Amino acid sequence: MGVSWVELIGRNAASGSVMVSGALRSLGSDRGTELDESYRFWYAPTDRWRIEIDGEPVYLSGRDRSLVRIDGHMTLLDGDIRMPILGRGVSPLQLLGQNSLLHSMSRDVVVRDEPRAVDVGGRRAWAVLVGDRSGKNGEISIDESTGVIVRLTMSAGSGSSEVVELTEHASLPDGLFEWDGPVVEAPSPRGRRARPDPEVGRQERSEVLRACVTALDRSAEVLSLMQRAESEEDAIRRLVSELGVTTVGAQAIAAMQMSTFRPDIADQLRRALADDENNRRC
Structure with missing residues (x-):
């Protein structure tokens, strides 16, 4: 096909x-x-x-x-x-x-x-x-x-x-994406935008993980909701309203493909969410 x-x-x-x-x-x-x-x-x-x-x-x-x-x-x-x-x-x-x-x-x-x-x-x-x-x-x-x-x-x-x-991969270690060597600050000429707040990135990551786990736990409801949506914007609004996720989380759900609606993917995301929450508490 x-x-x-x-x-x-x-x-x-x-x-x-x-x-x-x-x-x-x-x-x-x-x-x-x-x-x-x-x-x-x-x-x-x-x-x-x-x-x-x-x-x-x-x-x-x-x-x-x-x-x-x-x-x-x-x-x-x-x-x-x-x-x-x-x-x-x-x-x-x-x-x-x-x-x-x-x-x-x-x-x-x-x-x-x-x-x-x-x-x-x-x-x-x-x-x-x-x-x-x-x-x-x-x-x-x-x-x-x-x-x-x-x-x-x-x-x-x-x-x-x-x-x-x-x-x-089912998982990749966090350390793979980190650097423990020396770091040089980028030059900052006048008028350059401020560096993004890392806490904002961490918050968005948590929102995405939590939303995807919610979508997999309520997959039938999500699929029904997406079928009723008249546009991408309408789908985002419905996801926010009916699932209680943030707009960032709703956008992540809307981008999920059918092949990710599997128990092993759900388990992987739950582990990632648990690790993320533990790291935020540290």
Whole structure:
């Protein structure tokens, strides 16, 4: 049975709820120079990341802070940096989660063909030929199970990116996303936005986890509610009203895909919520 482009967008939007690791390689040319970039990455819900190049961390995003390697030093991100630029090609940050390429592409993209089943790195995926209004084409492949973008091929052979060794995890240790070495403060010129309050991030993480656990415990009610909703905004309002979750939590529920409504996922999220609450009490 096939899937639609809209469904694939939804799966990618919901990919922020998975725990995965993998390796990404990008090949091609950039302004006349050859491009060959490789990353290893680990991702956990609430936008926690570990990204390495040649075994060395270049980006870490944990519970309280985000760090990027600049000039050989792990540097604390401040309020001006929304998504660090790790290289010249596609980075793991653009494969899933809040900075996924599809978030910006989906508004302007033209779908050239129906999605077709393909194999990427030994996993089933769905490939779609897409383009823009100017006529440039490319192909994007989305992993069937996780919703992660696993392959991008640009038009006229200008470049490609592919994920290999994509692995789903039941859990990943918090320490994987933390840094215990020296940290450099980013320069703060006048007018720069203040660094995000880490307590706000912790609060949102708890809201997301608590809402997802509630949704899995009341799955029949959630599915019925979503069927009655007339729009995404209406669905958010109904979730807030009927489940008693926050707006942030309701948005997380609305992004969940059907494959996450399983007992093992519920147990995983309950453990994550318990760990989160214990850490907040410490």
